[in-house]
Amino acid sequence: MADPLPKTYVAGFWTDEAAFIAAAGSARDARFPGLTAFTPWPVHGFEDVMGHKRSYIGRVVMVAVLVGAAACLHFFVQSSVMEWPINVSGKPYFSPQLWLVPILETALLAGALVNLLACFHACKLVPGDLTVADPRLTDDQFCLLLPVDGERYSVESLSRWLSDHNADRIEAKATEAAHV
Amino acid sequence: MSDSQLPPLTAKQITDDLTAPIFRLPSIYWLGGFLTAAGISGALFTAVAIYIIVGYGVFGVNNVVNWGNDIGTYIYWIAVAVAGTIVSSVLLLFRQKWRTGINRATESMTIFAINIAGLFPLIHTGRPWVDYWLIPMPNDLGMWPQFKSPIMWDVFAITGYATCSVVFFYLGLMPDFATVRDRATRKWQKLLYGMLAMGWKGTSSDWNHYERSYSQFAWLATPLVIGMHSTIATLLAVAHVPGWHATVFPPYFVTGAIFGGLAMAFVILVPMREMMSLKRYITEDHFERLSKIFLACGMVILYVYGMEYFTAWWSESPMEREQFIWRMTGESAWSFWLMVFCNLVPVQLLWFKRFRRDVRFLFLLGIVVNVGMWFERYNIMALSLRHGQMPSEWTQYAFTTFDYMILAGSFGMFFTQLLIFTRIAPVVSIAEVKATLLGGKKEGASHG
Numbered sequence: 025m026a027d028p029l030p031k032t033y034v035a036g037f038w039t040d041e042a043a044f045i046a047a048a049g050s051a052r053d054a055r056f057p058g059l060t061a062f063t064p065w066p067v068h069g070f071e072d073v074m075g076h077k078r079s080y081i082g083r084v085v086m087v088a089v090l091v092g093a094a095a096c097l098h099f100f101v102q103s104s105v106m107e108w109p110i111n112v113s114g115k116p117y118f119s120p121q122l123w124l125v126p127i128l129e130t131a132l133l134a135g136a137l138v139n140l141l142a143c144f145h146a147c148k149l150v151p152g153d154l155t156v157a158d159p160r161l162t163d164d165q166f167c168l169l170l171p172v173d174g175e176r177y178s179v180e181s182l183s184r185w186l187s188d189h190n191a192d193r194i195e196a197k198a199t200e201a202a203h204v
Numbered sequence: 205m206s207d208s209q210l211p212p213l214t215a216k217q218i219t220d221d222l223t224a225p226i227f228r229l230p231s232i233y234w235l236g237g238f239l240t241a242a243g244i245s246g247a248l249f250t251a252v253a254i255y256i257i258v259g260y261g262v263f264g265v266n267n268v269v270n271w272g273n274d275i276g277t278y279i280y281w282i283a284v285a286v287a288g289t290i291v292s293s294v295l296l297l298f299r300q301k302w303r304t305g306i307n308r309a310t311e312s313m314t315i316f317a318i319n320i321a322g323l324f325p326l327i328h329t330g331r332p333w334v335d336y337w338l339i340p341m342p343n344d345l346g347m348w349p350q351f352k353s354p355i356m357w358d359v360f361a362i363t364g365y366a367t368c369s370v371v372f373f374y375l376g377l378m379p380d381f382a383t384v385r386d387r388a389t390r391k392w393q394k395l396l397y398g399m400l401a402m403g404w405k406g407t408s409s410d411w412n413h414y415e416r417s418y419s420q421f422a423w424l425a426t427p428l429v430i431g432m433h434s435t436i437a438t439l440l441a442v443a444h445v446p447g448w449h450a451t452v453f454p455p456y457f458v459t460g461a462i463f464g465g466l467a468m469a470f471v472i473l474v475p476m477r478e479m480m481s482l483k484r485y486i487t488e489d490h491f492e493r494l495s496k497i498f499l500a501c502g503m504v505i506l507y508v509y510g511m512e513y514f515t516a517w518w519s520e521s522p523m524e525r526e527q528f529i530w531r532m533t534g535e536s537a538w539s540f541w542l543m544v545f546c547n548l549v550p551v552q553l554l555w556f557k558r559f560r561r562d563v564r565f566l567f568l569l570g571i572v573v574n575v576g577m578w579f580e581r582y583n584i585m586a587l588s589l590r591h592g593q594m595p596s597e598w599t600q601y602a603f604t605t606f607d608y609m610i611l612a613g614s615f616g617m618f619f620t621q622l623l624i625f626t627r628i629a630p631v632v633s634i635a636e637v638k639a640t641l642l643g644g645k646k647e648g649a650s651h652g
Contacts, residue, residue, distance in 0.1 A: 153403025164215035
């Protein structure tokens with residue numbers, strides 16, 4: 025399921041991308057615990073601003089492609105060489121060069137399907153999850169969400185910090201087991 | 205008011221413009237188009253129903269021309285699908301940001317064309333109720349399919365490509381489904397688009413993974429699409445049929461597919477742009493760039509047509525020479541010359557910028573080239589088989605009413621699906637267009 029929201033948090037909203045990116049960079053430098061950023065479209069280079077590591081999906085897909093190819097080759101050997109060999113025009117039973125195309129296609133298909141599932145897993149996407157954070161987060165608003173945590177990260181101090189970083193709108197919320 | 209006089213686009217306006225068709229009632233033009241296309245697609249289903257009852261003899265194929273309309277039309281629709289993937293994946297890999305205005309529409313073209321293409325081999329088998337024998341699973345004969353056969357390569361290629369295309373298409377749509385979900389006011393729309401968006405939130409971490417996944421799809425789809433159409437070409441090239449037996453076939457087919465598919469892209473993009481008020485998203489710049497790729501493919505087609513004839517002459521094979529002379533001068537020469545005219549002549553006007561930016565001309569050019577590309581497949585399939593190695597086997601081939609019905613019905617089915625799509629999903633990628641137009645800029649950048 026989606027990540028649960030902290031019980032109390034302060035959210036700052038921006039419409040200007042540059043101001044938001046500057047604020048997000050400052051927030052990361054300030055080491056706010058549980059900092060989350062929302063953007064309505066993919067912002068080029070923003071993963072570096074937020075310090076995200078390169079996604080693991082590429083490696084998972086590479087493994088899936090190799091496993092798909094190996095599984096297909098194994099299946100062809102099992103079906104056409106070991107258990108049900110049929111002589112067709114004198115071609116050898118073990119003909120890997122003639123299987124190259126379906127092996128390639130199967131490998132790529134395996135990669136594609138695993139890619140989708142890996143994306144669902146990485147983004148915590150679940151069929152039937154109907155929750156909506158703020159409708160404008162998929163429209164024209166950028167958001168930084170800062171959890172309230174003790175004296176140092178109080179609602180007042182976080183709101184002041186967001187205001188200092190030119191947030192257009194600031195909202196403080198208290199939730200019980202809410203989800204973004 | 206011209207585009208340059210309009211106020212700059214904002215994120216909110218982009219969302220409003222691109223989601224508007226989903227929330228408003230369909231126009232009378234849409235309804236008319238939908239009913240017409242759906243009616244025509246009925247011809248396909250009627251013909252298939254009668255064929256299942258009566259048998260394969262309802263079509264015009266015979267012992268000699270055993271690959272006729274159904275396989276030719278199958279290759280035509282595969283080609284239409286290929287261009288969508290090329291625009292979407294290859295241009296993404298080359299970091300061509302302008303693709304964002306048109307990639308969604310061309311991807312939809314891929315999905316709808318590939319499912320129609322997939323129908324034709326299933327029709328062609330003659331006994332469609334045992335088509336499941338093509339699937340690699342033990343069947344009631346206790347045998348596996350022959351995996352060394354290029355026909356089986358095709359089964360793998362088409363199913364793999366179709367599945368990959370659908371998954372790629374859906375992944376691209378997911379953030380936009382979330383945008384529609386967040387703007388929906390009716391309960392059923394919130395539910396439907398909420399289910400489709402799967403709880404997409406758009407955190408920076410989500411986008412990091414999503415973009416990686418999306419680019420991985422482009423890397424996977426590109427060899428898949430080139431491999432698929434090369435496979436179909438190889439399937440013909442390995443046969444000892446004059447007119448097929450040429451090593452140039454794989455690149456010929458792939459380039460021809462891009463050429464024919466881009467022609468179909470013109471046919472769908474121009475009316476879509478006009479009727480859905482998308483002139484600020486699908487601009488004349490997009491058409492000009494597409495036209496340049498189209499012209500380049502057209503020149504390759506010109507080269508390949510010439511090379512086919514040169515190879516036939518150079519081979520000193522009397523059968524090859526006879527085949528190509530007969531195509532130009534035989535009783536079906538009209539179809540050859542129609543192909544040559546449609547595919548090679550009007551496209552030369554694209555050397556001039558004025559024509560590359562004239563969307564009405566491009567729409568008409570798209571129709572003409574589509575006619576030419578269908579006849580290209582007709583020439584390759586039917587005419588090659590009609591005039592094979594043995595004069596004793598030279599025969600006639602004529603369409604029956606049922607051939608016309610499945611051909612027309614396939615177009616009806618394509619446009620029916622396309623029209624439904626324009627009502628249920630954004631036809632331009634909202635998130636990608638915003639990233640292209642507004643990313644790294646102040647709000648309110650201009651398009652171009």
